[in-house]
Amino acid sequence: MRSELDNVERLSLVGQMAAGITHEIRNPMAVVRGFLQLMREKSPEDLHSYYHIVLVELDRANSIINDFLSLAQTRVSEKELALLQGIMEELTPLIWADANLRGQSVELKLSPSMPPLQLNVREIKQLILNLARNGMEAMDAKGVLTLAACEHEDTVLLIVTDTGSGIPESQLSQLFTPFFTTKSQGTGLGLPLCLSIAERHNGSIRVESEEGAGTSIIVTFPVESRAGAVRKPVYM
Ligand code: ADP
Ligand code: MG
Numbered sequence: 001m002r003s004e005l006d007n008v009e010r011l012s013l014v015g016q017m018a019a020g021i022t023h024e025i026r027n028p029m030a031v032v033r034g035f036l037q038l039m040r041e042k043s044p045e046d047l048h049s050y051y052h053i054v055l056v057e058l059d060r061a062n063s064i065i066n067d068f069l070s071l072a073q074t075r076v077s078e079k080e081l082a083l084l085q086g087i088m089e090e091l092t093p094l095i096w097a098d099a100n101l102r103g104q105s106v107e108l109k110l111s112p113s114m115p116p117l118q119l120n121v122r123e124i125k126q127l128i129l130n131l132a133r134n135g136m137e138a139m140d141a142k143g144v145l146t147l148a149a150c151e152h153e154d155t156v157l158l159i160v161t162d163t164g165s166g167i168p169e170s171q172l173s174q175l176f177t178p179f180f181t182t183k184s185q186g187t188g189l190g191l192p193l194c195l196s197i198a199e200r201h202n203g204s205i206r207v208e209s210e211e212g213a214g215t216s217i218i219v220t221f222p223v224e225s226r227a228g229a230v231r232k233p234v235y236m
Pocket of ligand 1: 134135138162164165166167175180181182183185186187188189190191192215
């Protein structure tokens, strides 16, 4: 009985997701189609900016598909022993370059001698980049994005903090709903994807935000994912 209900729930979720992605992909397609039509009638000088719009929209459709596929992935991700702080150090120049273009700065705060964790490096990079991008998009020039990692009791915390707009309390419960976005160019798939990645690492995500002051997104990795602390299966 319970599994039947689960199936019904799952099917309705798949239906909602399909409706969402159809809508999201149709938007860029409509823009591309419209501009291709316009391009037939335009001079070569006008064409340049139209090419740009068409490419941006195609990239957007592509990133929606990529994020959606990552989100829909249900298999357990393969993990390896890796240093979270190493991944963060590797990504910082990339994030800094983006922040620099916006006139913002980036700080990296890493506790010394943190243990390696069982991580899917590709997914963790995707998680950090998504959180960093949200932070940057929430800030004006002069904003400061802080990437931090530390140990806390039996967990390892990854904390991405911005000095941006903050999130209205009424929106907090919607943040992880697929396709929820307040941005004209947003996909609303970033945070759901981050949550799915955190959960695939047996972790969780918490949001602390103050309107007008900024936001911290805190990803918690449990001690189980720590090297050497992986529980052996129990056979009965
Ligand atoms: P997207 O970035 O495409 O809108 P996300 O799932 O990444 O989708 O984020 C969903 C929404 O959550 C954003 O549109 C924004 O309103 C809000 N949000 C996420 N991160 C932040 C942040 N650091 N500061 C303010 N708002 C945020
Ligand atoms: Mg985002």
